[in-house]
Every structure is written in structure tokens, then in C-alpha cells.
Amino acid sequence: MPSPNKKILIVDDDPDICEYLAAFLTDNGYEATTAKDGVEALEKVEAEKPDLVALDITMPEKSGVRFYRDMKEDPKRKAVPIIIVSGVSEDFEKFISTRRQVPPPEGYIHKPVDLDRLLALVKQHIG
Amino acid sequence: MELPIRESQERYRLLFQEAPCYISIQDRDLRIVEANRRFREDFGDQVGRKCFEVYKHRDKACAPCPVQQTFHDGQTHHSEEVVLSRDGEPINVLVYAAALRDAEGRIQSVMEMSANITEIRQLQSQLESIGLLVGAISHSIKGLLTGLDGGRYLLSTGLKKKDESRVERGWSMVQRNVDQIRGLVLNILFYARDHEPEWKIVCAPRLLREVTGLFEGKAQENHIELIKDIESDAGEFEGDPQAMRSLLVNLLENSWDACSADEAKPQHQVRARVRGFPEHVEFEIEDDGPGMDQETREKAFTLFFTSKGAKGTGLGLFISNKIAQAHGGSIRLESEVDKGARFLVTIPRKRP
Numbered sequence: 340m341p342s343p344n345k346k347i348l349i350v351d352d353d354p355d356i357c358e359y360l361a362a363f364l365t366d367n368g369y370e371a372t373t374a375k376d377g378v379e380a381l382e383k384v385e386a387e388k389p390d391l392v393a394l395d396i397t398m399p400e401k402s403g404v405r406f407y408r409d410m411k412e413d414p415k416r417k418a419v420p421i422i423i424v425s426g427v428s429e430d431f432e433k434f435i436s437t438r439r440q441v442p443p444p445e446g447y448i449h450k451p452v453d454l455d456r457l458l459a460l461v462k463q464h465i466g
Numbered sequence: 467m468e469l470p471i472r473e474s475q476e477r478y479r480l481l482f483q484e485a486p487c488y489i490s491i492q493d494r495d496l497r498i499v500e501a502n503r504r505f506r507e508d509f510g511d512q513v514g515r516k517c518f519e520v521y522k523h524r525d526k527a528c529a530p531c532p533v534q535q536t537f538h539d540g541q542t543h544h545s546e547e548v549v550l551s552r553d554g555e556p557i558n559v560l561v562y563a564a565a566l567r568d569a570e571g572r573i574q575s576v577m578e579m580s581a582n583i584t585e586i587r588q589l590q591s592q593l594e595s596i597g598l599l600v601g602a603i604s605h606s607i608k609g610l611l612t613g614l615d616g617g618r619y620l621l622s623t624g625l626k627k628k629d630e631s632r633v634e635r636g637w638s639m640v641q642r643n644v645d646q647i648r649g650l651v652l653n654i655l656f657y658a659r660d661h662e663p664e665w666k667i668v669c670a671p672r673l674l675r676e677v678t679g680l681f682e683g684k685a686q687e688n689h690i691e692l693i694k695d696i697e698s699d700a701g702e703f704e705g706d707p708q709a710m711r712s713l714l715v716n717l718l719e720n721s722w723d724a725c726s727a728d729e730a731k732p733q734h735q736v737r738a739r740v741r742g743f744p745e746h747v748e749f750e751i752e753d754d755g756p757g758m759d760q761e762t763r764e765k766a767f768t769l770f771f772t773s774k775g776a777k778g779t780g781l782g783l784f785i786s787n788k789i790a791q792a793h794g795g796s797i798r799l800e801s802e803v804d805k806g807a808r809f810l811v812t813i814p815r816k817r818p
Contacts, residue, residue, distance in 0.1 A: 353609060355639050359616025426608035451611040
């Protein structure tokens with residue numbers, strides 16, 4: 340079991356996927372909180388100080404991409420690992436490769452989610 | 467001697483008349499001097515009129531014009547065009563222009579041969595649209611599968627933990643995602659060619675209210691005033707509500723995009739109107755955006771024709787037109803440059 344109080348923020352516009360990943364991570368000893376878009380995610384980062392973020396990048400109006408940039412361009416927040424969970428990765432990879440000053444994410448996971456791989460990635464970054 | 471010459475003249479004449487493509491001979495003013503049988507069948511007897519009037523229903527030569535190019539340099543030139551038959555049917559043609567010279571080698575006229583490639587283009591469009599659909603569909607299926615996985619996870623862990631609330635949430639998650647997959651499959655069938663409309667009694671004013679409701683939220687941010695002119699006793703018609711909704715959404719989106727992209731005015735108006743007549747209902751979507759020139763207007767309903775650049779897929783108006791036809795109705799488009807556009811959708815009250 341990981342050390343107590345490690346908190347993970349799950350950002351996805353599909354409430355089913357939020358609930359699914361939150362249940363899975365809670366079952367594995369983490370604390371989980373969710374947000375339905377980039378704006379809510381920023382508020383949760385401020386209020387709950389998560390140790391890691393699982394982010395769907397293909398949310399409407401690019402709010403996932405904007406959230407990612409806000410996190411990684413902020414010196415105080417860029418240390419928080421972000422794992423991208425997405426149905427399409429090309430959009431995001433294009434975004435990252437056109438902006439050299441934005442560092443790449445700590446991990447990619449494709450939908451449908453391989454739970455073992457997700458857990459391994461989470462453990463690797465926050466124990 | 468005389469007989470063989472006449473015979474060979476007759477043979478060439480036959481070849482010209484019966485060739486399986488449209489052939490016309492044109493002079494320097496692009497006036498049609500002679501036309502073969504296939505040409506006359508689909509475009510009428512048009513000798514003496516100008517090529518662009520007959521083929522394109524326009525009042526200026528196309529730019530570039532392969533016939534003019536051939537007059538200029540004597541070489542053969544080709545291009546692909548969409549022309550309109552005398553019944554108003556768009557026909558895709560591959561046009562070849564070749565010089566006809568007199569004994570001194572001067573170009574007297576130009577022969578324009580157009581092969582009808584409409585069927586090839588239609589097949590190609592179908593293949594392309596399948597490609598586009600597959601991309602969009604696979605993205606949503608990945609999301610729905612993840613939702614199903616979620617339901618399965620909550621169900622199995624809920625059973626293990628004897629946590630009834632978790633089992634319930636898992637089960638409803640499975641149901642929700644199965645419903646969504648069903649909806650997705652219906653949509654795919656609806657785009658597929660041979661889908662029969664699902665006939666219901668549709669209330670015309672309610673339908674238009676529903677659809678305009680989708681646009682009200684973004685009216686202000688796009689500086690568009692949405693005017694609803696809804697005759698509340700316009701009445702009912704037999705139709706496929708889902709299909710009719712897509713039709714109206716497509717037309718409204720079209721006007722919306724045209725207005726948002728138009729920087730000539732700070733503020734625009736889009737008017738959505740419905741009126742009832744004894745035998746039919748009439749929907750009208752009108753905007754005061756940049757309007758369309760003749761060519762855009764004539765190609766507007768062609769699959770994959772778009773004037774929106776990378777933002778357009780060229781699917782919306784094509785599908786809308788198909789939907790109107792499946793209802794025994796039609797869409798009429800009136801538009802001029804700088805004068806906005808008006809789509810008039812006529813749907814009979816009784817299904818065909």
C-alpha cells in the first residue's frame with residue numbers, strides 16, 4: 340500500500356470514466372478527486388493540492404490542453420506529474436511537439452485503460 | 467472515288483455523334499458551333515450559345531478555361547469541373563480541350579471533350595466519407611468501451627466487497643454505455659445510404675424551437691442575433707424526427723459559420739422561421755452573412771464541397787439534402803454575394 344494521503348486528480352468530461360478511475364485508484368489505496376473540465380481542474384489543484392493528475396486531453400474546447408499548459412508553465416505546479424489518458428494521442432503529441440518550452444507529460448495511457456499499466460505508472464511517480 | 471469519301475465522312479460523323487462523352491466544337495468566343503448527341507441529350511440543343519452559359523449557368527468564362535488556354539498555346543488542356551445538366555443535375559466531368567486547325571495550321575476552333583465521371587466521384591466520396599466516419603466512430607467507441615470497463619469493474623469489485631450501492635452504480639454505468647452504443651449505431655445507419663426513415667408525427671414549431679435552443683447559448687459570443695419566427699400553429703408532419711433535427715442543425719450551423727467568418731459587419735442576424743401550408747410545412751433559415759457566388763451556390767449540396775477550408779467537411783448540406791429528399795421534400799437555396807443566404811426547406815405533411 341502506498342503512503343497515506345497521496346491524492347490523485349482525475350480530469351475527464353465523461354462522469355462514468357471519472358467514477359471508474361476514482362473507484363479503481365481508491366481501491367488501490369490512493370485518495371481520488373475528480374473534475375469535469377480544465378477550469379474545474381485548476382480549482383481542484385488550488386484547493387486540494389493533488390500529488391498526480393490523470394488528464395483526458397480531448398475534452399471540448401481544448402480545455403484539457405489549456406489546463407496542461409497552465410500546469411507545466413507554472414513553476415510552482417510543473418513538478419506535479421501528469422498522466423495523459425486519451426482516445427486519441429495525435430492531437431496532443433502535435434501540440435507538445437510545436438511548443439518546445441512545454442515539457443512532455445510523465446506518461447500516456449490509451450483508452451480503453453489498461454489498469455495494471457495505469458497503476459504501475461502511478462506507483463512509479465508517487466509511490 | 468466519290469463514294470469512299472462520303473463513306474468515310476459518314477463514319478467520322480457517326481463517331482462524333484456516338485462517342486460516349488460530351489463533345490462540342492467552340493469558337494474563340496467560346497460559342498458552341500457543333501455538339502454531339504450525348505451533349506444534346508443532357509444539355510439541350512445549345513448551338514450558338516456560350517459554353518459557360520450552357521455548362522455552368524454563369525455569365526462569365528471560367529477561370530482558367532481549358533478552351534481559352536488551347537486557343538492561346540495550341541496545346542491540349544484539361545481540367546475537372548462540376549457542370550449542371552438541363553434538369554439541374556450536377557455532373558462531374560473531366561474536360562479535355564484540343565485544337566482543330568485549318569490547312570495552314572491556324573487554330574480555327576477547339577474541340578472540348580468531357581467524360582462523365584460522376585459515378586466514379588460518387589464512389590470515391592462514399593469511400594472518403596466512410597474513412598471520416600470510421601475515425602470519428604473509433605474515437606467514441608474507445609470512450610464507450612472505457613465506460614463499459616468502468617461498469618464491469620464496479621460490478622465485479624462491488625460483488626466481491628458485498629457493496630450493494632457499488633453494484634448498482636456499476637450496473638447503471640453498463641446500461642448507460644450500452645444505450646450510447648445503440649445511439650451511435652443508429653447514427654451510423656442513418657448516414658449509411660439505405661437507411662429507411664423512422665416515421666413519426668413531428669410537431670414543426672416544437673422541432674424548430676428545440677433546434678434553435680441549441681444555438682441560443684452561443685449567439686451573444688458570436689455577435690449573432692437569432693430571430694425566431696415560429697408560427698405556433700404551423701402543425702405536424704410525418705417525418706423522422708432525428709433526421710429532421712440534423713437537417714435543421716446543419717442549415718443553422720452553415721449560416722452561423724458564414725456569419726462568424728464574415729468580418730465585414732460587427733453584428734449579424736440569423737432568422738429561423740417555420741410556416742404551415744395545407745399540404746406542407748416550410749422551414750426557412752436566412753442569414754445576412756457574406757452570401758455565395760454562383761459557383762458556390764451550384765456546388766453547395768455536392769458531397770465534400772466546402773467553402774470553409776479546413777473547418778468544413780462538405781458533409782452537412784449533402785446529408786441535409788438527402789434527408790429532405792427522403793421526406794419527399796426539397797431544399798432551395800437563394801444567395802448572392804454580399805446579400806446573405808436563404809435556405810427554404812419544404813416538407814410535405816404526408817410521407818411519400
